[in-house]
Amino acid sequence: MEAENNHARGTSLAAKISTDLRRELADGVFKPGDRLPSESALTREYSVSRTVVREAIAILRADGLVEARKGAGIFALETSEGKKQPFKDLTTERISSVIELLELRTVFEVESAGLAASRRSAAQIEAILEAHHHVGECLAAGSPTRDADFELHLAIAEATQNRRFPEFLQLIRSGIIPRGELQGSAPGSRPKDYNLHLQEEHALIVDAIIEGNAEAARERMRAHLRGSLDRYKVLLRSRTLAPEDINLS
Template identity: 30%
Template sequence: MKVTMSNENKTTQNSRRYVSIGLDLLKQLEKGAYAIGERLPTEREIAEQYDVSRTVIREAIIMLELEGLVEVRKGSGVYVVALPNQNRSEASGSEQPLSSVQCLDGTDIGPFEMLQGRQLIESNIAEFAATQITKAEIMKMRKVLSLEKQALKSGEYAEDHDKEFHLLIAKASKNTFLIEVSELMWRKRAESKMWAQLHSHIDTSEYRLKWLEDHAKILSALQRKDPQAAKLAMWQHLESVKNTLLDLSDVEDESFDGYLFDSYPIFNASNG
């Protein structure tokens, strides 16, 4: 059965379907549609009900998880661990309106929405940086990748190397606005509870070796001062990040047939 979103939800959350669906699922919990300990329908089943991709449901589940209402059990599914009124009354002594629920008020940015934005912006920054980059900047990037590689080998990988590499590319553009936009994107990522929650289900670091290879390809394109190759390499890197997060965070099966946000078309990245 298809679920029809209320007009209010469609209007207030038109650009964030996962927030609307998260609120709708929360209302279902409030009305007693699911009991504590009960397993929710699979992502695929919920996605079919709302006629959206499974990744939209993934984002909605992350928000409910952050509220302490559901628990994701890898390989098993999503289970109700608390009801909304009970959860909020215990925390504050009184029931809060839905609009004030943390992460369901639309103030956080979902990890896949964030990756879509980064893919659009950073691929173009890399393209422009390739026309402006200097030898000194190439050397700085090479040093960062060397440190990143050493950290991976020692098992003490730090996100700082990843961040520094991407910000160095922005700085190579010599455009203050682009630099500030890049810094803002990384701040948003650091502040996002949804991003942190998604990563809490990932218990392997092997994928970072692939991302390091991606970084090396980006650097190679920049060193050749090849704008189109740099743009494509950055696009492919962020596509790899997105696909990896989807695969590693799936709680039901290994196959995944949808994306929350459409990818930046590869023909744009390759043809300019």
């Protein structure tokens, strides 16, 4: 009979507090670097035990939303998905997140290109060329190149003959676009030479792979992704972009 007042969803006290705090973080009540109320303060505020408060904080820590420093307090971290109002400052933090991921990706893609140059089969060369061509079509049509570009990189990863490489690439792709899901972007804001360089750099990589020149493939992929990082920084300065627009290629 009393089942209705309590326990509708996974509603424990800890869950309620953590979602409350999560919302406050998203709303900017606590900005990155701010100190949250101490555990004992939350204990009083919600009239619960410290056990409950600590569970709530543990959830937020696991999600990377806050950081607890012993003796000092609990501090808000960058959210990397501050979707609400354009708090300019918080974009700077999510930049570092993207840059970190790009660094990780670069490590793999450089080696991926090298291995592909050493191991690629005839059919895989064909697939790479087709993907490369498809990127060109998208450029010509003025449509977004993000998907086609990814397909090209994926084709290269598959040419390593190591399934883990394409798997990894797909994995971090979802990391770049966590849960936004809203593409259909307006590509108009992108500089012209962005795309010019894109296709040109791709062509150099593809050639090296076809020729079986592993060292050149590595070097060109490295340059390509370095250029991607630079372009990303430039785009940041114009500030109009959503993360979904990031091509990173």
